Amino acid sequence: MPLPAFTLPPLFARIGPHLPQLPPTLALVGGLNLALDRILPRDHLDALTGKKLMLRVLDAGMSLRFTLGERGFRPLLDTGRPDLCISATTRDYLALALREEDPDTLFFNRRLVMEGDTDLGLLVKNTLDAVDWSALRLPLPGLAPR
Amino acid sequence: MPAAPELVCPAGSLPALKTAIDHGADCVYLGFKDATNARNFSGLNFDEKSLHEGVAYAHRHGRKVLLALNTYPQTDNWPSWTRAVDRAAEAGMDAIILADPGLMAYARRTHPTLRLHLSVQGSATTHEAINFYHEHFGISRAVLPRVLSLAQVAQVIAQTPVEIEVFGFGGLCVMVEGRCALSAYATGESPNCQGACSPGKHVRWEQTPKGMETRLNGVLIDRFEAHERAGYPTLCKGRFEVNGASYYAIEEPTSLNTLELLPELARVGVKAIKIEGRQRSPAYVAQVTQVWRAALDQLARNPEGFRVDARWMSELNKVSEGQSHTLGAYHRPWK
Numbered sequence: 001m002p003l004p005a006f007t008l009p010p011l012f013a014r015i016g017p018h019l020p021q022l023p024p025t026l027a028l029v030g031g032l033n034l035a036l037d038r039i040l041p042r043d044h045l046d047a048l049t050g051k052k053l054m055l056r057v058l059d060a061g062m063s064l065r066f067t068l069g070e071r072g073f074r075p076l077l078d079t080g081r082p083d084l085c086i087s088a089t090t091r092d093y094l095a096l097a098l099r100e101e102d103p104d105t106l107f108f109n110r111r112l113v114m115e116g117d118t119d120l121g122l123l124v125k126n127t128l129d130a131v132d133w134s135a136l137r138l139p140l141p142g143l144a145p146r
Numbered sequence: 147m148p149a150a151p152e153l154v155c156p157a158g159s160l161p162a163l164k165t166a167i168d169h170g171a172d173c174v175y176l177g178f179k180d181a182t183n184a185r186n187f188s189g190l191n192f193d194e195k196s197l198h199e200g201v202a203y204a205h206r207h208g209r210k211v212l213l214a215l216n217t218y219p220q221t222d223n224w225p226s227w228t229r230a231v232d233r234a235a236e237a238g239m240d241a242i243i244l245a246d247p248g249l250m251a252y253a254r255r256t257h258p259t260l261r262l263h264l265s266v267q268g269s270a271t272t273h274e275a276i277n278f279y280h281e282h283f284g285i286s287r288a289v290l291p292r293v294l295s296l297a298q299v300a301q302v303i304a305q306t307p308v309e310i311e312v313f314g315f316g317g318l319c320v321m322v323e324g325r326c327a328l329s330a331y332a333t334g335e336s337p338n339c340q341g342a343c344s345p346g347k348h349v350r351w352e353q354t355p356k357g358m359e360t361r362l363n364g365v366l367i368d369r370f371e372a373h374e375r376a377g378y379p380t381l382c383k384g385r386f387e388v389n390g391a392s393y394y395a396i397e398e399p400t401s402l403n404t405l406e407l408l409p410e411l412a413r414v415g416v417k418a419i420k421i422e423g424r425q426r427s428p429a430y431v432a433q434v435t436q437v438w439r440a441a442l443d444q445l446a447r448n449p450e451g452f453r454v455d456a457r458w459m460s461e462l463n464k465v466s467e468g469q470s471h472t473l474g475a476y477h478r479p480w481k
């Protein structure tokens with residue numbers, strides 16, 4: 001069933017910025033690191049190394065800042081201007097992850113905003129599109145039978 | 147009534163290819179991760195591993211895979227293009243889509259059994275041009291530029307042994323296919339040589355108090371108010387100030403959609419319908435392929451009773467660039 005249209009109640013956007021951003025950022029980079037090298041080929045993402053990345057979840061009032069380092073993705077405490085900033089609502093991020101929505105369609109509709117280095121943005125978008133989720137069914141390294 | 151045309155769908159990645167096949171594409175076209183194709187964007191396209199997996203997947207389902215090799219090599223990079231021809235042949239691809247005559251000669255000589263298609267970038271709009279490529283390089287199919295009316299498409303088909311493929315859906319250019327210099331003018335990089343119109347490294351979007359601004363190599367090409375639909379950052383679809391008024395001075399952003407012409411296209415003998423959009427995601431490929439498959443199946447079942455389903459149109463409008471769709475040049479009274 002397709003994801004229904006929703007935005008979080010305005011309260012979230014109001015209090016979101018005052019909450020610590022680190023826990024959700026840790027969850028995000030944790031997820032990305034699980035995927036890295038297994039379904040997200042590291043060499044394709046080399047251009048992101050050392051770049052300041054920011055995901056803004058508009059209706060949750062959250063700004064998740066992170067970067068790609070030698071040992072994978074990690075949160076960034078730096079509050080300077082990011083090299084790439086992507087903004088959308090919770091619902092649209094979910095729809096993108098589920099491949100229900102096309103990022104260009106959301107962009108035409110002004111529901112997805114990309115600021116900063118557009119080439120990095122295209123790299124992120126196209127690399128995520130190229131992820132073959134069926135490969136995730138392979139056992140996780142830690143859970144592999146010994 | 148000739149057989150319903152083949153459905154040729156775009157794939158910028160392996161998941162997009164699989165999605166196209168799962169939703170009923172007869173052929174999928176794709177490019178390599180370099181300037182040998184006209185959608186050379188970061189992170190897009192196929193490497194050796196995804197190519198082999200993609201070809202195997204398509205062939206397992208009885209579908210075809212075509213390689214877009216539709217840019218023009220220069221003297222200093224010629225070997226990368228011939229290498230791409232060889233890779234296509236080695237991978238068992240079903241045809242390559244070419245624009246450069248030198249490369250066609252190479253392909254014909256080196257891989258005599260490899261099927262050649264003439265790309266839209268070759269800009270061949272007459273039967274003489276198409277027959278020339280057929281006689282000299284043995285092309286089996288030509289993709290027509292989006293500049294001909296339906297009557298002209300029919301005339302071309304009547305006078306050539308070459309199969310004709312036309313665009314059915316997707317973004318539109320300003321009708322100088324393969325000859326546009328706008329991107330090169332602003333950025334020094336063109337779709338014909340570097341494989342990308344308005345490459346990402348020259349594009350900046352910025353939210354400003356006046357709206358979202360798009361700049362191409364520093365040049366302001368558009369500004370969108372909060373609820374206006376945005377478009378791709380190409381010069382042809384920018385809004386410019388001309389004599390004090392600012393508007394789409396070159397072209398309105400709009401998408402081609404020929405669903406309602408489908409019975410006519412089939413009747414005049416069009417062999418294949420191409421869907422634009424290798425830069426789009428698997429979600430787009432699924433949405434568009436599904437609709438066109440349903441339409442082509444309905445046409446095959448009942449050519450006389452073919453009706454465009456309103457739901458097909460609304461699905462397609464959702465994913466389109468621009469506020470509107472058009473029949474493009476296919477439908478125009480003047481010639």
Ligand code: SF4
Nearest residue numbers: 319320326328343382
């Ligand atoms: S500037 Fe417009 S017409 Fe020219 S190649 Fe780019 S999209 Fe096509």
